[in-house]
Every structure is written in structure tokens, then in C-alpha cells.
Amino acid sequence: SETPAVRKRVDLYQGDMRSFDLGKTYPLVVIPFRAFQHLIDVKDQRACLECCRDHLTRQGRLVINLFDPNLRILAANLEVNATAVRKVGEVDVGDGERVVAYSTRTSCPEEQRFEEEWIYERFAADGRSLWRQARKFSLRWFGRYEMEHLFELCGLEVEKLEGGFKGQPYQHGGEQIWTVKKA
Incomplete structure (x- = not known):
């Protein structure tokens, strides 16, 4: 502060x-x-x-x-199945629990934008899902x-x-x- x-x-x-x-x-x-x-x-x-x-x-x-905009990355994203979910990160939050982040992306080159959905899921030490949140957003x-x-x-x-x-x-x-x- x-x-x-x-x-x-x-x-x-x-x-x-x-x-x-x-x-x-x-x-x-x-x-x-x-x-x-x-x-x-x-x-x-x-x-x-x-x-x-x-x-x-x-x-x-x-x-x-x-x-x-990186044209190589944009072109590669056009080839990827829009429904493919990819793991983008994982954080150990203590006591054996972890939060895993996944995302999906749909590109719309005609409008110079893409839509992403980020999914966050918290898991207990034994692997059970404790909660799951999803956030969607568009970027131009x-x-x-x-x-x-x-x-x-x-x-x-x-x-x-x-x-x-x-x-x-x-x-x-x-x-x-x-x-x-x-x-």
C-alpha cells in the first residue's frame, strides 16, 4: 500500500x-x-x-x-477447434487444494475480435471438484x-x-x- x-x-x-x-x-x-x-x-x-x-x-x-495482433497466433487459432478446452494454469492454494484454469477461444477475423471463456475449478486434496466458475468476454x-x-x-x-x-x-x-x- x-x-x-x-x-x-x-x-x-x-x-x-x-x-x-x-x-x-x-x-x-x-x-x-x-x-x-x-x-x-x-x-x-x-x-x-x-x-x-x-x-x-x-x-x-x-x-x-x-x-x-500476432498474425501467426491469429492464423493458428483459426485452425484450432473452437470448442477445444485447454488448460492454461494451475495454482496450489494450500492444504492440498488447487485451482485449475481452462479456456476456450472462438475467433472472428472479419470483426477483428475473439471470444474467450475462462473456466476456474477448485479441487480438494482428494480430487473432488469444490466449485467451478466460468467467465466469458470478447476482445477486439x-x-x-x-x-x-x-x-x-x-x-x-x-x-x-x-x-x-x-x-x-x-x-x-x-x-x-x-x-x-x-x-
């Missing part, structure tokens, strides 16, 4: 990123964890970017993290130039595009870390 002085400088809000009015502007607005990619429709994407722009100070910056992928055009359409100017959280150069199939400002 951060000190009270640090916490006082940060505002965290939970709400709809397509439609918000916080009543003030900020020098930095961040959309982390690829959250923007949950906006499937262009109308929603534009609404979000325009709200963010309206909440930036004159010299403010908007930082957005996206994954860059964006190419570099598509994002540049979307920013321009929304009155934003690209300051830089980086390929990682430590300032690495952008490269295909990695991260897209965008820093943009008001145009």
Missing part, C-alpha cells in the same frame, strides 16, 4: 469508460490492462477516447495499453495504423508508441503502449 501522500495524488474511478464526466481535467489518464480492447464497436471506442480527451488538461497525456484487436487513425478521428495526436512497459521499441506481435495528447 502506498503512503497517504501518494494516495492523495491519485483518483480511481469505476464506471463506464464510454460515458463519464468527472467534473475536472487531469494531466494523466490511463487505460491499463488492455481494457480498451473490450470495446468492440467503433462507436464505443470513439466515445471512450473523446471522454478521455475531454478530461485531459491542455498538456495532459492519455496512455493506453493494447496487445499487438487493433493494428497500429488503425489506432493512429482512431486517435486522429477523436482529436488526439500520437506522441509515442512503445512496444513494452520499459520503453522497448514497438514490434509486431508484442505490446502497444500508446501515449497521446490533445491535437
Whole structure:
């Protein structure tokens, strides 16, 4: 946990990123964890970017993290049976119990999106299933130039595009870390 002085400088809000009015502007607005990619429709994407722009100070910056679509992985996913369930992780939670994560993916290249279902199951030490939860979500992928055009359409100017959280150069199939400002 951060000190009270640090916490006082940060505002965290939970709400709809397509439609918000916080009543003030900020020098930095961040959309982390690829959250923007949950906006499937262009109308929603534009609404979000325009709200963010309206909440930036004159010299403010908007930082957005996206994954860059890796064409080899996307092509391979088209070949995979959409109903195939794959194990993606397992965690020992103590006392011999464990949680196993599985996922399935259906790709829709015409819409640049995929739908995933993540299934979490907790097992007792003797192997019995204690509970099972499933979560579905859709993600849209964006190419570099598509994002540049979307920013321009929304009155934003690209300051830089980086390929990682430590300032690495952008490269295909990695991260897209965008820093943009008001145009």
C-alpha cells in the first residue's frame, strides 16, 4: 500500500469508460490492462477516447495499453477447434487444494475480435471438484495504423508508441503502449 501522500495524488474511478464526466481535467489518464480492447464497436471506442480527451488538461497525456495482433497466433487459432478446452494454469492454494484454469477461444477475423471463456475449478486434496466458475468476454484487436487513425478521428495526436512497459521499441506481435495528447 502506498503512503497517504501518494494516495492523495491519485483518483480511481469505476464506471463506464464510454460515458463519464468527472467534473475536472487531469494531466494523466490511463487505460491499463488492455481494457480498451473490450470495446468492440467503433462507436464505443470513439466515445471512450473523446471522454478521455475531454478530461485531459491542455498538456495532459492519455496512455493506453493494447496487445499487438500476432498474425501467426491469429492464423493458428483459426485452425484450432473452437470448442477445444485447454488448460492454461494451475495454482496450489494450500492444504492440498488447487485451482485449475481452462479456456476456450472462438475467433472472428472479419470483426477483428475473439471470444474467450475462462473456466476456474477448485479441487480438494482428494480430487473432488469444490466449485467451478466460468467467465466469458470478447476482445477486439487493433493494428497500429488503425489506432493512429482512431486517435486522429477523436482529436488526439500520437506522441509515442512503445512496444513494452520499459520503453522497448514497438514490434509486431508484442505490446502497444500508446501515449497521446490533445491535437
